[in-house]
Amino acid sequence: xxxxxxxxxxxxxxxxxxxxxxxxxxxxxxxxxxxxxxxxxxxxxxxxxxxxxxxxxxxxxxxxxxxxxxxxxxxxxxxxxxxxxxxxxxxxxxxxxxxxxxxxxxxxxxxxxxxxxxxxxxxxxxxxxxxxxxxxxxxxxxxxxxxxxxxxxxxxxxxxxxxxxxxxxxxxxxxxxxxxxxxxxxxxxxxxxxxxxxxxxxxxxxxxxxx
Amino acid sequence: xxxxxxxxxxxxxxxxxxxxxxxxxxxxxxxxxxxxxxxxxxxxxxxxxxxxxxxxxxxxxxxxxxxxxxxxxxxxxxxxxxxxxxxxxxxxxxxxxxxxxxxxxxxxxxxxxxxxxxxxxxxxxxxxxxxxxxxxxxxxxxxxxxxxxxxxxxxxxxxxxxxxxxxxxxxxxxxxxxxxxxxxxxxxxxxxxxxxxxxxxxxxxxxxxxxxxxxxxx
Numbered sequence: 563x564x565x566x567x568x569x570x571x572x573x574x575x576x577x578x579x580x581x582x583x584x585x586x587x588x589x590x591x592x593x594x595x596x597x598x599x600x601x602x603x604x605x606x607x608x609x610x611x612x613x614x615x616x617x618x619x620x621x622x623x624x625x626x627x628x629x630x631x632x633x634x635x636x637x638x639x640x641x642x643x644x645x646x647x648x649x650x651x652x653x654x655x656x657x658x659x660x661x662x663x664x665x666x667x668x669x670x671x672x673x674x675x676x677x678x679x680x681x682x683x684x685x686x687x688x689x690x691x692x693x694x695x696x697x698x699x700x701x702x703x704x705x706x707x708x709x710x711x712x713x714x715x716x717x718x719x720x721x722x723x724x725x726x727x728x729x730x731x732x733x734x735x736x737x738x739x740x741x742x743x744x745x746x747x748x749x750x751x752x753x754x755x756x757x758x759x760x761x762x763x764x765x766x767x768x769x770x771x772x773x
Numbered sequence: 774x775x776x777x778x779x780x781x782x783x784x785x786x787x788x789x790x791x792x793x794x795x796x797x798x799x800x801x802x803x804x805x806x807x808x809x810x811x812x813x814x815x816x817x818x819x820x821x822x823x824x825x826x827x828x829x830x831x832x833x834x835x836x837x838x839x840x841x842x843x844x845x846x847x848x849x850x851x852x853x854x855x856x857x858x859x860x861x862x863x864x865x866x867x868x869x870x871x872x873x874x875x876x877x878x879x880x881x882x883x884x885x886x887x888x889x890x891x892x893x894x895x896x897x898x899x900x901x902x903x904x905x906x907x908x909x910x911x912x913x914x915x916x917x918x919x920x921x922x923x924x925x926x927x928x929x930x931x932x933x934x935x936x937x938x939x940x941x942x943x944x945x946x947x948x949x950x951x952x953x954x955x956x957x958x959x960x961x962x963x964x965x966x967x968x969x970x971x972x973x974x975x976x977x978x979x980x981x982x983x984x985x986x987x988x989x990x991x
Contacts, residue, residue, distance in 0.1 A: 591788045598795035605802030616953060616981035617823035621973055642962070731962040737836070738819040738958030740965075741984060745821040759966075 619744065622756050637726045638686055640743060641669065641760060641768055644734035648672055648679065648743070649768065652686075657763045669771045674742055683750045690724045694751065719753025727755035732765060812880055813843060813904050819958035821984035828951045828981065832923050834916065834972075835880050836956035840964030841906025842916050843882035846923045852876045854926040855919065859885055862918060867892070882906045885915055909971050917971045924950060924975075955983040 640650045649669035658666040672678040684691065694715055701711040718724065727747055731740055740757065747755050760768075814837045835843035846852055853872050860867050863885045867875070871892045882904030883891045891899065909916040927950040938945035952972060956965045972980065 591792055595788055595792050595795060598792060598799055601799045602795055602802065605799065605806050609802055609806035614818070614827045614955070614983045615821065615823050615986050616825055616827040616983050617821055618825065618979065618981050621969060621978045621980070731966075733961070733963045735962045736958065737956045737960045737962050737965045740962050741819040741821055741958070741982065744982075745823070745984075749822055 617744065617748065619757070622758065636723060637728060639728040639730060639764075641764060642729075642731040642735040642739045642743065643768060644732075646674060646736075646739055648674065648739065649771065650682070655761070655764060657767075667767065669767060671771075674739070674746075679743070679746050680750070683746060683752065687725045687750055687752055690718055690721075691751065693718045716753065719751065724754055725752060727752055729755060729757045730760040730764065731757075732760055732768060813882055813900065814838075814841075814880075816955055816957050817959070818955060818983055818985045820986065822986075823984060824986065825981075827953060827983060828948070830927070830948045831951045831953045831981070832920060832927070833880070833953040833955055833983075834920070834968050835882075836954065836960050836965050836968055837882075837906075838957045838959050839906075840961055840967075841882055841904060842909055842964075842968055843880040843904065844907055844916060844919045844923075845880040846927070848927065848930065849876045851923065851926045851930050854929070855923045858922040858926065859915075859918060862922075863915075865889060884908050884913075909967060914971065916968070917975060920952075920971065920977075921975055924977075951981055952977050952979070953981040953983055 637654070638650055638652055639655070640648060642648050649671055651667045651669055656665065656667045660666070672682055697706070697711055697714050697718070700706050701708065706714070729740065729743055744755070744757075812835075814835065816835060816837060829847065831847055833845045835845065837843070846855060853876050856867060856872055856875050859865075865885055865888070867889065871889060874892045881888070881891065884905065884907060891902065894902070907916045907919065908914070931947055931949075935945045935947060954965065954968060956968075969980070972978075
């Protein structure tokens with residue numbers, strides 16, 4: 563490995579002796595390379611690549627106000643339970659034998675797959691999504707500026723007719739499912755959603771359905 | 774018979790490009806590296822599509838798989854101040870050495886009564902200890918106090934920094950403290966909700982939920 567260059571392989575003629583010895587310009591790089599790779603390995607192993615990502619979420623100041631006082635027309639409520647179970651119902655919750663005389667709410671089961679939750683959300687959120695697409699096309703044709711687009715999209719997301727999603731979880735649900743659902747809402751551009759406490763009547767219904 | 778002469782090849786090859794590359798990579802990793810910090814628990818955060826980075830100035834509460842809470846605040850000086858305040862509140866005296874030790878730590882999950890003992894341990898010993906988690910029930914809401922004091926001290930520090938910057942005629946970029954929750958994906962949602970309740974009781978309604986970036990296409 564170490565190469566010692568002695569010029570021309572020793573003296574052949576008498577005139578060689580007078581010449582100064584040619585010193586090689588090559589140096590042995592092996593130790594340096596060793597060191598470089600050692601450092602490289604060290605840094606590869608100790609560095610963390612994935613910086614933590616965060617999603618920002620606002621919680622309602624008082625959970626009771628959200629579910630009782632607010633009458634939302636276009637609402638969907640998701641209730642999460644054990645074993646990645648997720649149920650939903652549309653609109654308001656009606657317990658059996660309620661005074662409004664409405665048929666009691668039944669829970670519909672869905673799942674976190676593409677054909678379950680994602681499809682359902684896209685379907686329910688269609689009017690707003692279509693409106694957003696129209697706005698984006700307008701932006702592409704340069705009819706509106708990008709700030710206007712942003713404002714109009716937000717307006718569309720927050721409008722009264724837009725879908726409102728309530729997220730509830732019982733005491734057996736895991737955190738991952740809640741995050742998955744919120745993430746799915748973000749993917750579907752749903753602007754109005756809130757994480758709220760589950761009502762006792764809903765829990766009863768859930769337990770009855772889940773059996 | 775004529776001899777077949779094999780061309781003599783030099784066994785030593787030119788390593789310069791390889792060395793160049795190696796050092797380039799070394800430099801890259803040195804500059805981008807942020808060393809791994811030792812945490813008392815391993816948290817498997819759920820994944821999401823969010824690509825927002827976690828803010829720097831943050832009070833972070835970790836919830837592990839079993840629902841135990843851990844507290845962490847980033848700033849060195851604020852950490853010491855917060856510990857002093859907590860010590861005064863719960864009548865625990867901390868020596869300067871313990872304060873320094875505390876400032877160097879990351880998350881911790883022990884009640885204030887045993888924190889002194891925990892701080893006096895060697896780092897290797899500490900990782901072996903099973904943290905009981907910071908109490909957050911309504912009777913001993915230590916987590917709430919940690920959050921409250923951390924928040925106050927962070928605001929104080931920001932104010933002094935601002936005054937200092939203004940006296941020097943410089944502009945001060947104020948970054949308010951944020952609140953982050955890092956919970957294990959398998960943690961019970963109820964335990965996360967308890968932590969959220971501690972925050973909302975202190976009139977904090979906006980959180981950063983820490984997630985990993987989603988892998989693959991889904």
